[in-house]
Amino acid sequence: MAAIDQLQSLPPALSVVVWLYLLTNAARVFTYLPQILAVWRDTQGARTLSLLTWGSWTVSHVCALAYALLVANDTPLALISAINLAGCSCITAIATRRRMQWRRSLADAAPGRGGRASSAPCPGAQRPRPSRWPRLAPRSRSSPSA
Template structure:
């Protein structure tokens, strides 16, 4: 039993030594930098899914991404005017760009899908109700 406790105790001592070297502010800054950088990478799968979506990206919530964009802009403004934290300005500016990219791509996909849908609705139909290309002319039967 002493052998199973020893590695745990050694880990605890190592963690304690690390805490003595890094204070809470250092740990917080490290977590902030790592997590927000990872968040930047997190936009890529969302952008790819919107790009590949064939149905106008209907599953993407524009209001949610607008809220994320507004929150990032507010954080950039706060970082510039109050804390003068250039790291936060850079990270949240990049996050804003990611959110705006998703918004613009989603809006583009929806408008493209809507215009395609409208075009299909306006396409002429033949007597059987089938859509035609508009190139056919029909003669009256006598």
């Protein structure tokens, strides 16, 4: 209850900021789910996902959690940081595993190992669904007339 009392004692503008922070971070939990599913279903090594970016977000949430617990002694901030840490960690871990599986499948399929070089799907991954969008043909490069 102390947190609610503190919130009520804030000026109205700061109270709005606090509530916006809480609401946007609560909604953020649901934004991790589509990304987790997309990475889980990826068969090409999650190459479109930046491991550096997601890894840095994971580290930043570790720092935010430590700050909330050790410095600010703020339970709501710690809870939000822990949830964001779980989401980022999950995406980073799945993407790292998919990347390793994809590289291993490429190495196993390399010429000289009895396979054929291709971008074979990761073991255990589902095949991608066909896109509902038509694939555009590449533009032809015609030389300008003199």
